[in-house]
Amino acid sequence: MRTKNYSCEFFIVCALAFSTACNSPAAKNESQADSATARTAPAAPASKNFEAEVNGKQVRLYTLTNKAGASARITNYGGRIVSLMVPDKTGKLVDVVLGYDNVQTYRKPKEPFLGAIIGRYGNRIAKGKFTLGGKAYQADINDGVNTLHGGFKGFYAQVFDAVQDGQTLNLSYTSSDGEGGYPGKLVVKVAYTLTDDNALKIVYTATTNKETVINLTNHAYFNLNGEGNPSILDNNLVINATGFTPVDTTLIPTGKIQPVKGTPFDFTTAKPIGKDIEAKDTQLSNGKGYDHNFVLDKNDGTKPVAVVSSPLTGITMEIYTTEPGLQFYSGNFLTGATHDGKGGKAYGLRSAFCLETQHFPDSPNQPSFPSTVLKPGATYRTSTTYKFTVK
Secondary structure, eight states: OOOOOOHHHHSOOSHHHHHHHHTSHHHHHHHTOOHHHHHHSOOOOOGGGGOEEETTEEEOEEEEEOTTSOEEEEETBTTEEEEEEEEOTTSOEEEOBOOOSSHHHHTSTTOOOTTOEEOSBOSEEGGGEEEETTEEEEOOOOBTTBEETTGGGOGGGSBOEEEEETTEEEEEEEEOTTGGGOOSOEEEEEEEEEOTTSEEEEEEEEEESSOEEOBOEEOOOBOTTOTTOSOOTTSEEEEOEEEEEOBOTTSOBOSOOEEOTTSTTOOSSOEETTSSTTSOOHHHHHHTSOEEEEEEOOOOSSSOSEEEEOTTTOEEEEEEESOSEEEEEOOTTOOSSSSBOGGGOBOOTTSOBEEEEESOTTGGGOTTSOOOEEOTTOOEEEEEEEEEEEO
16 A cells, blocks of 8 residues: 655755655655555656646645545645545555646646636526626626636636645635626635545635625545546445426526436435436436536534445545535536546546535525525635545
8 A cells, every 4th residue: 555655746846856855765665566556556646747837826736644544635726636545445545536647737728627626606607697786797608608617717727825734735715806707805715634534624714805606616526436447327326315406408407496206316315326317307418417406405514415335446435514505417528538637547428426515506596595695794614524434
């Protein structure tokens, strides 16, 4: 199992320091890992491939490692989770998130938000229009006729200030008034913590100086069979939701809440993701598969809102959140041709899923949905935890 310290990669300040560290006895020993371990714990993306200046700010790659040897690699470009190594049923480490080997690929056009912090508004706003205090606002249109994930200047494309404190990475970003069409100067903080019981906890906070709308989430693409595996259709999924929000052909909610019972959207008991995905159903047709917001059953935050498991690796992921909704996306628009994944892997159709904790899509235009309005003097706060165990 690859559990050694990666400091030789992360605290490089010049070419000489890099050469010295990577030729140390510890680095040489690590490079001689046996081939079986190398197959199950592939080399993580190199830190040097993430050292760049974007928008006048420095981009880097940070590593969080716990006592069990699990690790999360996160770049401050978009706050993106680049890799997440967790043990499988044999104790070997498996990377369970899709990503790229360098920051340049994350910046290419039509990149599907891999692992990114999403804001100011996660998911869609119909035609990018909303009204606050009697004033109309127009956000960027970047998804057909709608706004998706904050528009062209979403947080996925911004460089966060970063400070690592042991197993926590603290990120911060100030979004200027009017950025992407959203009102108010918004100060955002996101903390990633990798706990010793193999949980990745994400805490979001934000304040504003003007009334605005906000809906933050993370867009990690998971495959519990291991990233690069061609399918997630055998992963078993439970979502503790008895209703979902049906959408039109542009994936904007109709405003109704539809019961999942008797539909392909019933995940109240475990079933493979692929079991009903090809069923003849208008909603599946609209989303080209699952791309829908589930209305989570209320709980006190101590019970998981969703559980996913892989019969191949034995890895189980539990999701805990304070949010009222969960967007389940089954990787319907991954093509395997747009960008090469880590190690040159092709991420094809339904080779990953997303479970994005959130408020509902288009809430600023849906009075019956939970409000996403943030006012001056108030603090936006929400948290999500992805906890990994094995069966």
